[in-house]
Amino acid sequence: MPSSKREAGIAQLGFLLGNCGVKVALTSESCYKGLPKKVNPSSTFSAPSGSTSLTGTSNEIVDFRGWPQLWWAVTEHMSKPSRDWTAPPRLADETIAYIEYTTGNDGTVKGVCVTRQAVFAHCRALTTAMEYKEDETMVCVVDFKREVGLWHAILASVFNGIKVIFVPYSLMKMNPATWMHMVSKYQATTALVKSRDLHWALLATRDHKDINLSSLRTLLVADGANPWSLSSCDAFVASFSAAPYSLRADAMCPCAGSSETGT
Template identity: 20%
Template sequence: MNLSEQLDNVAQMNPSKDAYIFQGQKVSYGEFNASVNHFASYLKSLSYEKGDHIALVCGNSPVFMIGFYGALRAGLTVIPINPTYTIAEMNYILKNGDVRAVITLDALMEKFEHMDHMLEVQRYFVADSSTGVDLTSSSLRDKMKSFTEVLEVGGKQAFSPPVLKEEEVAVILYTSGTTGKPKGAMLTHKNLYSNASDVGDYLQFSSSDQVVAALPMFHVFCLTVALNAPLMRGGTVLVIPKFSPQAVFSAVEKFHATVFAGVPTMYNYLLQAGKDRAGSFNTIRLCISGGSSMPVALLHHFEKQFNVRVSEGYGLSEASPVTAFNPLDKPRKPGSIGTNILNVENKVVDELGEEVPAGEVGELIVRGPNVMKGYYKMPEETAVSIRDNWLYTGDMARMDDEGYFYIVDRKKDMILVGGYNVYPREVEEVLYEHPDISEAAVVGSPDPEKGEVAVGFVVTSNSALSEEVLIDFCKEHLVKYKVPAKIEFMEELPKNTTGKILRKSLRDKLPHS
């Protein structure tokens, strides 16, 4: 069984049930499944074959959902990409990922016009973003197909899906690595199906659930928890194009939502904006938090204001992503990521890979049917991360006597900005590209809204260079959440005897750290 087959099963059993609601429009499972078939049929008519790579570059919308499930049904491997990425960030993934087709919006085609000559893309399936973009003079017009027209044409063709094997790669999720270049985590059909199924069981999803999808669908947290898991159970997905407290409150109230999933930053925004909306979450049975550790004070304040229970979990792209979650039938422990979910095992080990006693800190490792096949075209990195079928997360954790896990420290040097991973090396490489920068280092600084923000420390040869100029330079090359919130100028960066920059010394210079 895989995600596409399960969607078809649900549609056959209950075709009139609402699969999703987008901007007030309800779409049934029968209608959704038909659109998925139509897109898959069109891909097959263009001779795309099982295993070909297709990028999905758009926000939360029916286009994402139909594109994702349609490509899977046709046997293609999907590579979701953040549509707000810069040209440089997007270009790397498209090239490294050997992408042959792209699903995107007309408003983003200008980016692809800059990149296309470096890529192997044969077709762009373009959806209307209602922004009035005129593509008639685009240099890529011969490669473009209207997403709407594609569905119409695909609906007129007979289609029989290919046989998919569970070990075949369904999705490649690019996640930043310590080298500064993103790594493509290869998730198989088995990985995705098992995690969506186990999460659905663990969180007791049913056809009566109305799940708010306000997290970005290109991120694995939303993809599994707020999209795949509820769809597998015949639930309804409430699609929020872009997160805002007002959009969430409105959707929850209007459609009597039962489940909300978000990162701590979202909960903070909802708390601040919802002082007069205490009753808005009356229908919510479960609030899920992940992406980064939730401050216990925030958790308690949110629960008190909205009279709901917030349960934290843990996951990472390489594990599809969920490995642990606070159980619904046992006490929720604030600050804990919970216990093992179904069919997944977490363990805390020392540097030799030996399990440490309860209460002791070590590295968190996980294994189960959800663990990735490996990193795309990176066998050495794969061998480092997966050893004896265990995925080494790089996160330091401890386990208590009742099997609840606690993340003690995050991956070395990683910065978590609003739930997004930011690796200093990637930001530093951009700073080093500026002609006036001779040295650069980036660390995380606590932030009340985002959890953390990146702060850059630089040494410059130009005394006239300003913080504003450097931040603007970073904005040209990095997505918004990776851009340093502050730049500090120094005469020299602190180093040890071997010349390695001492990040701890830089963190000590920050306030409240």
């Protein structure tokens, strides 16, 4: 956890925690005491049910802008497992790993059950197709809770040990070229975007300074089924393939997929 408001990526981490619905944070006592706090006497935030070893009070809130309200569990205060404790049995491969929501042709919401076996098979397939390697960096602009964002930026990244930079749309609205600056800064090899991100980036000409996309091996356009997608891809490559941007023409990769079939 960050110990200062000035640490890099702190707003991005708060965005990620909020979107994932995180309510509890584990930390050490020394770290918790050093966190900046503010007093909020009117707060009605209560500890999650069943959590008896949480520290802090409802009016002691860590003062990180953009962060959700969290209860902080100090690990030193937690009870230790008994001596006869044993690890639970390994889950079977057929066990459901997660349920991903999608919509049918009539607009109804439905859940797609994905087993552990399917997750590992999917991750291995993506790793082979995308040539993912450990310690690479990925920039993600799409929704990381489903489809391409979930498969690549969460599952495949954990499977391969890839660092992921998540760019929230609140930043994209202010500066549509933000994701390109992240690619340039961190020398990302993969970027997950939509065709609208390419279109907006083309229009943000005043923000194109200091952009270098030569590190990109794959620019994955998640809405490849969109009829406007290919024209956006062609226009983006035409504008950014020349120096000083140096985008490889073969890096552009429009794709289409579904929760039922993967991509």
